[in-house]
Amino acid sequence: MTLRQEKILKLIVDEYVKSAEPIGSKTLAEILEVSSATIRNDMSELEDLGFIEKTHTSSGRVPSEKGYRYYIETIVKNLDEETNGFIEFEEIFDKDIARDDIIKEAVNLLSEATNCTAISLGPNAYNSKVKKIQLVPISSHQALILVITNFGYVESRQINVSEIIDLEELTKVIDLLNEMLVDTPISKVSEKLHYEIQHSQIKELLKYRETIVDSFIEAFQRFARSRYYLTGSSNMLYQPEFNDIQKLREFLSTIDNNEIFKIVDQDSEGISVKIGSENQITAMSDCTVISSSYNTLDGEKATISLVGPKRMDYRKVIPLMKYIAKHIAKLYEEE
Amino acid sequence: MTLRQEKILKLIVDEYVKSAEPIGSKTLAEILEVSSATIRNDMSELEDLGFIEKTHTSSGRVPSEKGYRYYIETIVKNLDEETNGFIEFEEIFDKDIARDDIIKEAVNLLSEATNCTAISLGPNAYNSKVKKIQLVPISSHQALILVITNFGYVESRQINVSEIIDLEELTKVIDLLNEMLVDTPISKVSEKLHYEIQHSQIKELLKYRETIVDSFIEAFQRFARSRYYLTGSSNMLYQPEFNDIQKLREFLSTIDNNEIFKIVDQDSEGISVKIGSENQITAMSDCTVISSSYNTLDGEKATISLVGPKRMDYRKVIPLMKYIAKHIAKLYEEE
DNA sequence: CTTAGCACTCTACTCTTGACAATGCTAAAA
DNA sequence: TTTTAGCATTGTCAAGAGTAGAGTGCTAAG
Numbered sequence: 001m002t003l004r005q006e007k008i009l010k011l012i013v014d015e016y017v018k019s020a021e022p023i024g025s026k027t028l029a030e031i032l033e034v035s036s037a038t039i040r041n042d043m044s045e046l047e048d049l050g051f052i053e054k055t056h057t058s059s060g061r062v063p064s065e066k067g068y069r070y071y072i073e074t075i076v077k078n079l080d081e082e083t084n085g086f087i088e089f090e091e092i093f094d095k096d097i098a099r100d101d102i103i104k105e106a107v108n109l110l111s112e113a114t115n116c117t118a119i120s121l122g123p124n125a126y127n128s129k130v131k132k133i134q135l136v137p138i139s140s141h142q143a144l145i146l147v148i149t150n151f152g153y154v155e156s157r158q159i160n161v162s163e164i165i166d167l168e169e170l171t172k173v174i175d176l177l178n179e180m181l182v183d184t185p186i187s188k189v190s191e192k193l194h195y196e197i198q199h200s201q202i203k204e205l206l207k208y209r210e211t212i213v214d215s216f217i218e219a220f221q222r223f224a225r226s227r228y229y230l231t232g233s234s235n236m237l238y239q240p241e242f243n244d245i246q247k248l249r250e251f252l253s254t255i256d257n258n259e260i261f262k263i264v265d266q267d268s269e270g271i272s273v274k275i276g277s278e279n280q281i282t283a284m285s286d287c288t289v290i291s292s293s294y295n296t297l298d299g300e301k302a303t304i305s306l307v308g309p310k311r312m313d314y315r316k317v318i319p320l321m322k323y324i325a326k327h328i329a330k331l332y333e334e335e
Numbered sequence: 336m337t338l339r340q341e342k343i344l345k346l347i348v349d350e351y352v353k354s355a356e357p358i359g360s361k362t363l364a365e366i367l368e369v370s371s372a373t374i375r376n377d378m379s380e381l382e383d384l385g386f387i388e389k390t391h392t393s394s395g396r397v398p399s400e401k402g403y404r405y406y407i408e409t410i411v412k413n414l415d416e417e418t419n420g421f422i423e424f425e426e427i428f429d430k431d432i433a434r435d436d437i438i439k440e441a442v443n444l445l446s447e448a449t450n451c452t453a454i455s456l457g458p459n460a461y462n463s464k465v466k467k468i469q470l471v472p473i474s475s476h477q478a479l480i481l482v483i484t485n486f487g488y489v490e491s492r493q494i495n496v497s498e499i500i501d502l503e504e505l506t507k508v509i510d511l512l513n514e515m516l517v518d519t520p521i522s523k524v525s526e527k528l529h530y531e532i533q534h535s536q537i538k539e540l541l542k543y544r545e546t547i548v549d550s551f552i553e554a555f556q557r558f559a560r561s562r563y564y565l566t567g568s569s570n571m572l573y574q575p576e577f578n579d580i581q582k583l584r585e586f587l588s589t590i591d592n593n594e595i596f597k598i599v600d601q602d603s604e605g606i607s608v609k610i611g612s613e614n615q616i617t618a619m620s621d622c623t624v625i626s627s628s629y630n631t632l633d634g635e636k637a638t639i640s641l642v643g644p645k646r647m648d649y650r651k652v653i654p655l656m657k658y659i660a661k662h663i664a665k666l667y668e669e670e
Numbered sequence: 671c672t673t674a675g676c677a678c679t680c681t682a683c684t685c686t687t688g689a690c691a692a693t694g695c696t697a698a699a700a
Numbered sequence: 701t702t703t704t705a706g707c708a709t710t711g712t713c714a715a716g717a718g719t720a721g722a723g724t725g726c727t728a729a730g
Contacts, residue, residue, distance in 0.1 A: 253572065
């Protein structure tokens with residue numbers, strides 16, 4: 001690829017990102033100050049190489065997935081990280097609010113700034129360890145079970161204290177459970193609990209108290225639930241590629257159906273950019289998904305993702321994702 | 336309105352709900368076994384009365400909002416409540432899981448069964464009273480603040496325990512706060528806290544500990560946050576009335592923009608049915624919103640809503656909403 | 671290697687046309 | 701007085717024809 005061809009490819013991506021219309025040779029001729037025929041020759045070669053495509057025989061050119069990939073690898077990845085024009089974001093990370101809320105706000109702002117859909121996935125507390133189990137009576141016949149992990153996650157479950165199971169007895173149960181479960185990873189709790197009920201002294205105490213045990217198990221299971229936060233799906237409505245109601249349906253149904261996990265690339269190190277068919281899931285074959293994972297304190301991974309049309313402002317979006325990922329990681333380091 | 340005219344109105348609604356196409360006189364002539372001309376005369380009168388409309392001069396008829404309203408008032412409201420064909424729902428309410436999760440599942444099923452968007456709004460814990468404030472150390476330099484209300488709501492906030500504020504001191508603060516705030520309604524906490532900091536002994540202790548106080552206030556404020564759960568928005572994509580991408584955009588943007596509170600009728604007693612322009616918000620002027628409120632233990636109100644096209648299967652949906660509302664109310668009574 | 675010129679292709683928009691479904695109205699029948 | 705048959709009228713929808721415009725590929729000359 002000649003230098004001018006690379007320039008042309010870059011311009012086609014830039015212009016197409018702006019206008020969402022195929023780019024003709026005339027437009028580029030003006031910018032590059034050569035004749036349109038010259039551009040056409042180069043375009044023809046770029047098309048042979050697979051970097052650009054026509055939408056029909058006599059249309060202008062549009063970047064192919066290979067074209068976007070080249071653009072990202074050669075142009076965007078080498079972009080200086082001097083891009084600290086993200087002032088709105090700085091403010092968020094300096095706020096003294098709960099970490100989860102900071103992440104939520106960052107995701108909100110991300111979707112606003114990019115007009116794409118932004119997703120925050122996890123972390124769940126699967127690898128956390130039980131720190132404390134506690135019983136809080138809240139009325140004469142009701143109590144609250146609290147389970148707290150070593151990283152400060154809390155889950156609660158309200159239970160009824162009937163005459164059959166009185167508070168005193170319950171307290172004993174809690175004491176036993178604490179003894180048994182403290183420092184157990186959440187992922188192992190269920191297993192351990194079932195084992196102990198079969199084999200140890202607690203057996204007697206819990207044998208006819210299945211509801212209580214179930215309540216506990218439910219509380220524990222909630223930690224393992226994958227939590228996600230998704231925002232800005234309505235942004236996509238205004239992207240011209242979603243003028244087709246069929247595509248819109250496909251996209252929104254996918255989002256609504258808890259298929260987020262298939263969309264987000266949870267396994268990547270650093271930034272992952274999946275363009276169109278590079279995505280596992282066919283519903284995303286017209287989209288680009290940019291994911292960035294970070295590690296939390298408990299060895300659990302969490303991910304921030306951005307989903308939008310392939311025609312995305314990569315020069316802005318990729319540095320922004322890097323920036324946010326870096327700051328979220330810092331959020332965890334600090335403590 | 337003659338008996339036959341009422342029959343015609345009813346048939347138009349029924350047929351239109353099924354087909355989403357304007358109903359012509361010929362169709363009804365076959366069903367009612369009179370000539371199409373007769374039907375046309377009656378239709379013309381029904382149109383003069385405002386119960387039905389034409390989409391253009393030579394089209395069939397479509398129910399007007401007034402028509403739907405009449406249909407609901409005279410036909411659906413008098414429907415026997417014998418409709419216990421909601422077996423799938425019964426199972427949910429019998430499950431022994433947390434109340435919030437039952438409601439969530441019911442809402443999920445509701446949206447599935449009706450192909451509409453279902454919303455559960457609230458309850459928040461604004462009227463609950465502080466039951467207990469607690470400090471749980473989770474590492475040498477971190478602790479968890481827990482705030483628990485008399486109805487079993489829990490909020491937590493993680494804080495750093497630096498050298499300056501040690502654990503002992505913190506414990507004292509917690510003790511004081513407990514003394515001060517237990518039995519205070521959540522809605523009054525902020526006020527009381529600020530007052531006490533100015534006037535009582537705690538002043539000295541907290542003066543230079545603003546971050547801690549802020550953490551508390553944040554934890555308390557979370558109780559007051561309105562929580563909602565919305566599901567099935569992608570169902571709407573397949574309703575023919577949303578084939579128009581403009582309407583789809585309007586609808587989905589409204590949902591995405593936290594305007595739920597404007598959609599849901601939170602003030603109604605019993606079931607509220609708002610058809611089209613009866614809704615406050617213009618984005619819903621092509622939709623029907625059915626809301627049903629219930630009281631929680633703390634005197635707070637919460638609402639379940641269903642949003643769909645005006646062309647809704649009212650005969651099925653309204654009894655279903657009644658059924659669900661009744662069972663959720665029961666969920667609160669039981670305790 | 672670049673450029674001018676030209677024939678060619680495809681889209682997008684507009685206009686027309688015909689089939690069809692419903693209507694309103696009138697006059698006759700019940 | 702109510703119901704019905706008959707018919708002209710009105711509007712939608714889909715298919716087809718025609719036109720303007722943007723862009724391309726190719727060839728031959730600079």
